[in-house]
Amino acid sequence: MKITRTLTSAAALAAAAALGFAASAVAEPAAIxxxxxxxxxxxxxxxxxxxxCNPVVNGxxxxxxxxxxxTSVATFTNGKWNFTVTKPDGIVCDNGSYAPVRIAYSVDAATMTGTITADSNGDCPGGQITQVPFQLTKIG
Known part of the structure; x- marks a missing residue:
């Protein structure tokens, strides 16, 4: 019976240690x-x-x-940095006028990869929504 209790205790300690390592392996989100x-x-x-922000948390x-x-302000939400940019004369409408384009960026804090979504629908009749991948690479 003592052997069973010792093995059970050892298994419990190993499980607790594994959980501790798993928790520490999940790094805090990186500040941008x-x-x-x-x-x-x-x-x-x-x-x-x-x-x-230190640590980085939602908001x-x-x-x-x-x-x-x-220029823009990025907000951290659920593992991603999100921000928008408006380019005032970003698109030429069918009638020849210029309209702003709103561009939304969403960047994964761990990989620094994400998507760019450009939306010109609100300001240019027949505008379009496009989405492309992008990456930020730290250079300094």
Whole structure:
């Protein structure tokens, strides 16, 4: 009986240790701080990001500035950094007028990959919604 109790205790300790390692293996979400090259969407653009959240939790924000002229505030929600950019004259409508394009970015905090969704429907009759993948690569 003592052997059974010892094996049961050892199994319980091993399970607790495994849970402890599993919990520590799940890293806290990364703050989006530094300078990043953009691949996809605004290829060639560089984005500088600054967040003061530590640890990163839902609702955390970061200020973003790009080398192509836009600024935005990213908000962390459920493992992703999300932000929008509006390009005032981003599309030419069928009637020749210009209309703004709203671009929504969603970036996975762990991989720094995500999707860009551009929406011109609200400001240009017959506008379109497009979605493309992109990646941020830390360069500084």
């Amino acid at each position: 701080n530094g300078t990043f090259a953009v691949k996809g969407g605004d290829d060639g653009a560089v984005v500088t990001a600054a967040s003061s 955390c924000t970061a200020n973003l500035t790009s080398t192509v002229g836009w």
